[in-house]
Amino acid sequence: MEDRTVVEWNKDDLEDLGILKVDILGLGMLTCIKKAFDLCERHYPGQKLVKLDSGDTEDKRVYEMLHRADSIGVFQVESRAQIGTLPRLQPRSYYDLAIEIALIRPGPIQGGAVHPYIRRATGKEEVTYPHPVLKPVLERTQGVPLFQEQLMQMAIAIGDCTGDEADLLRRAMGSKRGIERIESLRTKLYEGMARHGLSEEESDAIYLKIQSFANFGFAESHALSFALLVYASSWIKCHEPAAFLAALLNSQPLGFYSASQLVQDARRHGALVRAVDVMYSDVESSLEDLPDTPAVRLGLHLVHGLRSASAERIVDMLAGEQMARRVMDVQRRRLTETRVLDLRTRRVLHDDVLPTLHTAILDLSGLARDHPSAREAIQALVVAQIGEHWLDNGEAAAIECPAFRCVDALLHPICV
Numbered sequence: 476m477e478d479r480t481v482v483e484w485n486k487d488d489l490e491d492l493g494i495l496k497v498d499i500l501g502l503g504m505l506t507c508i509k510k511a512f513d514l515c516e517r518h519y520p521g522q523k524l525v526k527l528d529s530g531d532t533e534d535k536r537v538y539e540m541l542h543r544a545d546s547i548g549v550f551q552v553e554s555r556a557q558i559g560t561l562p563r564l565q566p567r568s569y570y571d572l573a574i575e576i577a578l579i580r581p582g583p584i585q586g587g588a589v590h591p592y593i594r595r596a597t598g599k600e601e602v603t604y605p606h607p608v609l610k611p612v613l614e615r616t617q618g619v620p621l622f623q624e625q626l627m628q629m630a631i632a633i634g635d636c637t638g639d640e641a642d643l644l645r646r647a648m649g650s651k652r653g654i655e656r657i658e659s660l661r662t663k664l665y666e667g668m669a670r671h672g673l674s675e676e677e678s679d680a681i682y683l684k685i686q687s688f689a690n691f692g693f694a695e696s697h698a699l700s701f702a703l704l705v706y707a708s709s710w711i712k713c714h715e716p717a718a719f720l721a722a723l724l725n726s727q728p729l730g731f732y733s734a735s736q737l738v739q740d741a742r743r744h745g746a747l748v749r750a751v752d753v754m755y756s757d758v759e760s761s762l763e764d765l766p767d768t769p770a771v772r773l774g775l776h777l778v779h780g781l782r783s784a785s786a787e788r789i790v791d792m793l794a795g796e797q798m799a800r801r802v803m804d805v806q807r808r809r810l811t812e813t814r815v816l817d818l819r820t821r822r823v824l825h826d827d828v829l830p831t832l833h834t835a836i837l838d839l840s841g842l843a844r845d846h847p848s849a850r851e852a853i854q855a856l857v858v859a860q861i862g863e864h865w866l867d868n869g870e871a872a873a874i875e876c877p878a879f880r881c882v883d884a885l886l887h888p889i890c891v
Contacts, residue, residue, distance in 0.1 A: 569706065
C-alpha cells in the first residue's frame with residue numbers, strides 16, 4: 476500500500492505491551508484446492524463440486540478411501556504416522572477428522588493419549604474419567620484430553636485456576652518457555668486437585684498430560700478448520716483424481732511426496748497421465764479432454780533445469796504457429812536468456828518414444844531422415860519428452876533408439 480510504514484516488533488514485546496497480535500497462516504493446500512476447483516469448473520461445467528461453506532461433509536466414499544489409508548497428497552493426513560492411524564481409527568464424521576489431526580501431535584503423543592483414545596473410540600477399552608468434574612470437559616474425546624481448550628478447562632475445573640491463569644497455559648503450549656510457564660502454575664494446580672480429593676499419583680498423571688502440551692497441541696478450533704481442508708482435499712482426490720494431481724503438481728512444494736510419487740498414485744486411481752510435450756504442454760500441468768476421462772498433461776515446469784521464464788517464452792513462441800514450423804523453430808530460435816538442460820541426469824527413454832517422434836516430425840516436415848533440421852526438431856522434443864522418464868525411472872542411462880540413433884547429439888547439453 477502507498478504511504479504504509481511496516482515496523483517489525485518482537486511478538487513477546489507486543490504481548491507485554493498489550494497490543495493485539497494476529498498470526499496469519501499461509502497454507503499451500505488452499506492454493507491446491509482453488510486450482511483443482513478451477514480445473515474442474517473449466518473442464519466439467521455444471522458439475523456439482525464439494526463446497527467448503529455448505530456443511531456437507533458426509534460423503535461415504537471419501538471416508539472409505541481414508542479408512543484404506545489412501546491419503547497420499549491429502550492435507551494433514553498423508554504422513555506415515557497418520558497413514559498408520561487412519562485404518563485403526565477409521566474416521567466416519569467431520570469431527571473424527573478433527574480428532575485425527577489433533578491426535579498425531581507432540582502433546583497427545585507425549586501425554587500418552589494416542590493409544591488409549593484409539594482403543595476407546597473402537598470399543599476395545601471402557602471410557603473413564605480422572606474425576607467426575609472432568610466428564611463434561613473430556614466426554615467428546617472419550618475421556619482423553621486432545622485439545623488446548625480441554626487443558627484450559629481442566630485447569631479451571633479441577634485445578635481451581637482463574638480464566639487468566641488458564642489462558643497462561645494456552646500461551647505456554649508450543650512456546651519456547653512453555654515448560655517454565657506451566658511450572659509457574661504447578662503449586663496451584665496440585666492444591667486444587669488435592670481439594671477435589673485426588674491422590675498424589677492421580678494428580679501427577681493429570682499434570683503430566685497438561686505439561687506434555689508444552690511441546691505443542693492443537694486448539695480444537697484450529698483442528699476443526701483444518702478438518703474442512705482434509706475433507707475437501709480428500710473429496711477431490713476421491714472423485715477427481717486427475718484434477719487433484721494437476722493441482723498438486725502446480726502447487727509444489729507441498730506435502731511429503733515427490734512429483735513421481737504423486738503421478739504414480741494418480742495412475743493407481745485411474746488417472747491418465749501424459750508426458751511433458753513441447754507441442755502440447757503449458758507451463759503448468761493441465762487437463763486434456765478425452766471422450767471418457769480427462770488426461771493430465773504434465774507441464775514444462777517439471778522439466779529439470781528449465782526456468783519458468785523460459786518455459787513461458789516457449790509456450791508463447793509456439794502459440795498460434797503452424798505445427799511443422801513449431802517443431803522446426805524450437806531449436807533454431809534462441810531465447811534472450813538461455814539455460815543448459817543437464818542431460819547427464821536424464822533417465823531411461825523407452826525405445827518406442829524416439830521412433831514415434833521421428834515419424835511424426837517427418838510427416839510434418841517431409842524432411843529426410845538425416846536432414847539437420849529433423850535432427851534438431853527431434854532434440855527439441857526429447858528435451859520435453861525426457862521429463863516423464865525423470866519422473867518414472869530412477870537410473871540414469873544412455874539413450875538408445877534402433878530406428879533412429881541420435882545418441883551423439885543427446886550426449887551434449889541442449890540449450891533451450
